Amino acid sequence: MSARDSDWDGVRLHVVTGKGGTGKTTLAASLALALASGGGKVLLVEVEGRQGIARLFDCPPLPYEERRVAVAPDGGDVHALAVDPEAALLEYLEMFYSARRAGQALTRFGVVDFATTIAPGMRDVLLTGKATEAARRRVRRDRTRRGEDNAPFVYDAVVIDAPPTGRIAQFLNVNAEIAGLAKVGPIRNHADRVMEVIRSPETTVHFATVLEEMPVQECLDGIDEVRGAGLNVGSIMINMVQSPLLDADLLAAAPSEVDVEQLTRGLKAAGLDATESTVTQLSAELVEHARRLSVEEGMRKRLLAADRPHYELPSLTDDMDLAALYHLAGALRDQGAAA
Incomplete structure (x- = not known):
């Protein structure tokens, strides 16, 4: 990794949210590339099942498996994972109850789909649990050696392409609600571990927006809601900024x-x-x-009043492809989002 400081030194879990149409997935992918630049290893996690990451990186649909999708500028790797709630539940049952076979039986009867449909909070528990596990996962060593807890992390950072702004606080805070219901046992222990990561200084929430009234207002409302939930607000990523054509x-x-x-x-x-x-x-x-630029400047002033680091990403006329992602990643690095 480069020795230059960034705005997010010490942050390991980056959550990217935004109103639909603001380029949230594109900015999450660009941030992952920026963070991996110079030799890092970053995991980009998709939780909404849209396979947007696969389309951006021009690769086949992602399975429930971490695989490399890009080489970052100056070296470094970006891996991606599309979290599947059903597979995550089987993994969860095996991890805490050694009951993977029972979980597979439930899957055959459709019980898993039924449970995650009537209890959407259960889906969020599985999604956030998988992302936080990846963020704290360490390289395995010979267990006969000491110092297992001091082993290096598998990933230098994890980036979540998270749900839209209107649902982000609920999505991230769901394990706190689960912990309130399950007083003891493995479910409570799991929920506590997840919230420990999400509420720590190692996790921050970035907001994607464009310079229009509704996205800006939703961004500011989301910042207030995330702060009110006791979570860490990261940056404001202003996307699709157009340069003035005249002096x-x-x-x-x-x-x-x-x-x-x-x-x-x-x-x-x-x-x-x-x-x-x-x-x-x-x-x-x-x-x-001129009128549009005047309105945009007013929106920009509202966003800057939130007193958070902000990055401006240019509007790209060509179709979004890997070259465009590298361009946006470079812009993020130049503005201090990554070392």
Whole structure:
């Protein structure tokens, strides 16, 4: 890993949430690439069953198995895992009750699907449990040797492509509710371990948004809700930011007026069409562009008032592919999101 400091030194579990349409999955994948840069090993976890990560990395649908999907800039690996609640439940039963065979029998009768459908909190328990287990997993050593607890972690960081902002606090806090119901036993012990990781300084929640009213308001509401649940708020990732097309002085005047004569002279000087219809159309587009940038600046000020590190990611005109992910990962690194 690079020796340069980042905003998130010491954080091992990165939870990325955001309103639909803000590019949450894309930013989670880009963050994973950024964190792995320079020789790191990062696990990117998908919990919503949409196979969005597989599409981004142009690979076959992910099984319930950790596999490498990309090599990060300057070396390092990104592995990915699509968490399947049914497989996670079988793993859970084997881990705590040595009852995998019983779990497989339940699966054949459809009991697992029934349980996770009528009790969606059970699904979240399995999903968060798997992600936190990966974050604290250490390299296995010969058990005859001492110092097992000091073995290096398997992954330098784990990134969760988490549920949308409106559900994130409930998703992360579900094990606290389970712990309140199960007073003793392995279920309580498991819930306590998961919440210990989620509430620790090693875990933080990042919010993806764009510079529009509804996503910005949902982002700010989500930050308040996560803080209220006693969880750590990370960064605000402002996605799809468009650069101004004109200089600041011209944009400042554009919302109220456009100097038509000056625009006409400029078009003629450049050898372009300067007919009345062209000038009228360009004037209207200029005013609209300036108004949009003015609104976006107001949204940006609201987000900055939350007093969290923030990163601005450019709007990319081409289809999202692996090259675009590398570009966004580089932007995150340059702004301090990763060393």
